[in-house]
Amino acid sequence: MERYYQKEIETASREEIRAIQTEKLKKQVQHVWNDVPFYRKKMEEAGVTPDDIQSIDDLCKLPFTTKDDLKEQYPYGLLGKPLKECVRIQSTSGTTGKRVVAFYTQHDIDLWEDCCARAITAAGGTDEDVCQVSYGYGLFTGGPGLNGGSHKVGCLTVPTSSGNTDRQIMFIMDLQATILCCTPSYAAYLGERMKELGYGPDDIPLKAGIFGAEAWSEEMRHSIEETLGIKAYDIYGLTEISGPGVSFECSEQKGMHVNE
Incomplete structure (x- = not known):
């Protein structure tokens, strides 16, 4: 297909x-x-x-250009458009010093969301799916990027953000979510919690997961797939280049395609 x-x-x-x-x-x-x-x-x-x-x-x-170069330009040194044309900022966490701030025009956001929409579509997403976005929102790019991509595809988007695992499970089961977007470690934890609550792979409506923001192994992928009964796909991004959607896996699961 x-x-x-x-x-x-x-x-x-x-x-x-x-x-x-x-x-x-x-x-x-x-x-x-x-x-x-x-x-x-x-x-x-x-x-x-x-x-x-x-x-x-x-x-x-x-x-x-190094990470330190970008940090030294905080907050407005990297701005390439008049401020009045910018409609949003996102930023890195700042755990290693100053934050790197990214400014977005509406055109930037549209392109970013298109890249995330490609990733969701490659994972099998359509306008008939319910996509639960369990990445963090706010200044972190994970939630906003996949949220926008889900909208572009036409999925019913469930913006749960991260945490509150039992509530996440409630929405997955009650809304019959078919796509889950979060970090792989959180997907693994969520799967274990669902197992504790008595849900087996055949009980869970999810069919695909789009997992990124951290490294994970093939062993971890197989474990998540077995526990949740899904196909698990990798996605990559960084704040300095919009966010998630820089590259993503397709149904072959043999490495990522770069959105060149």
């Missing part, structure tokens, strides 16, 4: 992808050169100008 949210984009040839990447890279480099002093300074220090970037092959000419 084909599982594409945006088939033309997701099945584009390598040549088509490279052409789009070249066009967008040139445009983005010119944009940050003109509008973000931090990036212009980095490029000048590396002896690079926008004229040096003529194809995706020139990506290697651009200087590296």
Whole structure:
């Protein structure tokens, strides 16, 4: 069964992808050169100008940006659009120092939600599904990203956020949730709690889980799948590049597809 949210984009040839990447890279480099002093300074220090970037092959000419670089620009140093065009922020946790703040225009949010919608669709999600989003919300990107992606697919979205496990189980069973989005460790814990309450895999309406925000093993995947009676799919993202949906697994479960 084909599982594409945006088939033309997701099945584009390598040549088509490279052409789009070249066009967008040139445009983005010119944009940050003109509008973000931090990036212009980095490029000048590396002896690079926008004229040096003529194809995706020139990506290697651009200087590296580190996590510390991003932290040092808190709060507004990375802003590339007028503040009046920005409609939301998300941020990292700040556990290792200053937070990294990401600013989103409505266009950014639309693109981000499209990427998450591709992940949900690849996991088998349709407008007939009930998608329970049990990632944290607030400044953390997990909940907002999958929530928006679920809306785009047309699922009935249940924004439970994280924690309160018995309530999570109540909604799964009462609303007959078919897709679960959360961290793999929480999925494992939720599965064990459901087992304690007497639910077996055949009792649980879930069919798929989209799990990310932490590392997990194949052994853990198989354990979750067995306990919940689902197919478990990996998803990856980071605040600095929108959030979840940077890459995701399809039904093959043999590695992630990057949303290039």
